[in-house]
Amino acid sequence: MATETTAGTASTSTCVVDGSAVGMPQLCFDWWPNQIFWLIVTLVVIFFFLSRIALPRIAAVLAERQGTITNDLAAAEDLKAKAVEAEEAYNKALADARAQAQDIINQTKAEIKAELDDATAKADAEIAAKAAEGEKKIAEIRANAMESVKDVAKDTAKELVSVMGGKADAKSITAAINARMKG
Amino acid sequence: MATEAQGEEGGLVFHPMDQFIVKPLFGDGPVGLFTITNVTLWMALTVIAVVLLMVLGTSKRSTIPGRMQSVGELAYGFIYKMVEDVAGKDAVGFFPYIMTLFMFIVFANFLGLIPMSFTTTSHFAVTVVLALLVFLTVTIVGFVKNGAGFLGLFWVSSAPLALRPILAVIEIISYFVRPVSHSIRLAGNLMAGHAVIKVFAGFAAIAVVSPVSVLAITAMYGLEVLVSFIQAYVFTILTCVYLKDALHPSH
Numbered sequence: 001m002a003t004e005t006t007a008g009t010a011s012t013s014t015c016v017v018d019g020s021a022v023g024m025p026q027l028c029f030d031w032w033p034n035q036i037f038w039l040i041v042t043l044v045v046i047f048f049f050l051s052r053i054a055l056p057r058i059a060a061v062l063a064e065r066q067g068t069i070t071n072d073l074a075a076a077e078d079l080k081a082k083a084v085e086a087e088e089a090y091n092k093a094l095a096d097a098r099a100q101a102q103d104i105i106n107q108t109k110a111e112i113k114a115e116l117d118d119a120t121a122k123a124d125a126e127i128a129a130k131a132a133e134g135e136k137k138i139a140e141i142r143a144n145a146m147e148s149v150k151d152v153a154k155d156t157a158k159e160l161v162s163v164m165g166g167k168a169d170a171k172s173i174t175a176a177i178n179a180r181m182k183g
Numbered sequence: 184m185a186t187e188a189q190g191e192e193g194g195l196v197f198h199p200m201d202q203f204i205v206k207p208l209f210g211d212g213p214v215g216l217f218t219i220t221n222v223t224l225w226m227a228l229t230v231i232a233v234v235l236l237m238v239l240g241t242s243k244r245s246t247i248p249g250r251m252q253s254v255g256e257l258a259y260g261f262i263y264k265m266v267e268d269v270a271g272k273d274a275v276g277f278f279p280y281i282m283t284l285f286m287f288i289v290f291a292n293f294l295g296l297i298p299m300s301f302t303t304t305s306h307f308a309v310t311v312v313l314a315l316l317v318f319l320t321v322t323i324v325g326f327v328k329n330g331a332g333f334l335g336l337f338w339v340s341s342a343p344l345a346l347r348p349i350l351a352v353i354e355i356i357s358y359f360v361r362p363v364s365h366s367i368r369l370a371g372n373l374m375a376g377h378a379v380i381k382v383f384a385g386f387a388a389i390a391v392v393s394p395v396s397v398l399a400i401t402a403m404y405g406l407e408v409l410v411s412f413i414q415a416y417v418f419t420i421l422t423c424v425y426l427k428d429a430l431h432p433s434h
Contacts, residue, residue, distance in 0.1 A: 019201070020201045020204075023200075024200060025201075026203060028205075034216055034218055036312050038226050049238055055282060057238075058259045061248075
């Protein structure tokens with residue numbers, strides 16, 4: 001077997017005959033040192049690149065991103081607080097304005113009422129004065145009318161008496177008329 | 184290579200294992216310790232892939248990451264969280280080491296999926312070294328951190344006293360089987376998948392079954408993509424689990 005192999009493929013190994021594997025190449029221990037050597041080189045190189053360059057860099061990037069996110073969140077929180085504050089201020093201003101408006105309305109109402117009351121009182125007083133004046137005038141006119149009626153009655157009575165042929169003295173006629181008008 | 188199923192005799196000849204042959208890149212000499220072989224080539228490609236993703240991909244250090252940087256950060260976060268969750272907060276110091284293992288395995292697995300490539304992680308030589316590294320790390324860390332208390336890992340104090348010696352024997356056996364299962368799981372999964380694909384490819388030489396064969400290869404390939412990631416993940420998470428035993432040996 002061994003001689004055959006060396007005759008067939010003297011160049012490579014006992015595990016390969018005519019270019020194809022004998023059994024499992026994995027169990028060909030001729031190749032193990034080579035594989036193990038290159039594996040260790042590979043692992044050392046990868047470990048070096050990862051531990052010296054890649055992993056710290058990625059860790060830094062991740063930390064930085066975390067920091068950025070935290071900062072942005074904090075900023076957003078701040079802005080939100082500001083917005084809430086602004087809204088409160090706005091609401092307060094609105095409430096103030098409303099209260100002020102209410103005050104102005106109340107004041108104006110009171111003023112108008114006072115003015116109105118004033119005007120009403122004045123008007124009442126004027127009306128009362130005018131009414132009193134009118135009454136006085138009416139009384140005057142009535143008195144005058146009474147006087148006139150008396151005079152007319154006297155004259156008429158005198159005329160009537162004279163027409164009837166009598167001669168009446170003024171004194172008795174006046175007395176009669178006064179008596180009549182009282183009754 | 185092995186896809187040329189038609190042998191000299193005209194019948195079907197399968198060489199599903201030929202893809203795993205280690206051979207020198209230059210010349211035909213024997214494979215010595217420092218010979219530059221296809222192992223060297225594909226491991227170098229693995230290193231290049233890792234550096235491309237993790238170093239060049241993150242070189243811009245942008246706060247809003249690009250595609251490459253996103254993937255790099257995703258890998259970082261994935262393994263970091265795994266180490267933290269599985270092995271505990273005090274295991275974070277081992278994170279670069281575990282990250283190295285994961286990145287190497289995942290890239291070696293995926294590069295192995297390229298047709299005509301060489302899958303370094305399908306070799307026991309590679310996975311045994313990886314598993315032994317983990318085993319030695321865990322054992323040394325366990326004894327350094329806990330002293331003789333690390334042996335408490337084998338003494339199940341919650342079990343009845345009579346059972347404890349028996350359990351201790353079982354625990355010790357299982358502890359020493361760990362590197363074996365750890366390494367064979369990874370290499371075995373990859374080797375089996377790749378070999379099966381080659382076998383299906385061999386059947387493609389028969390015109391009648393070749394459509395079925397191509398379909399089967401496609402399906403297997405999809406499965407292999409899954410396996411490539413899952414095995415890297417499993418290897419890494421088991422490393423974390425073992426590390427947790429070393430740091431907190433009490434059950």
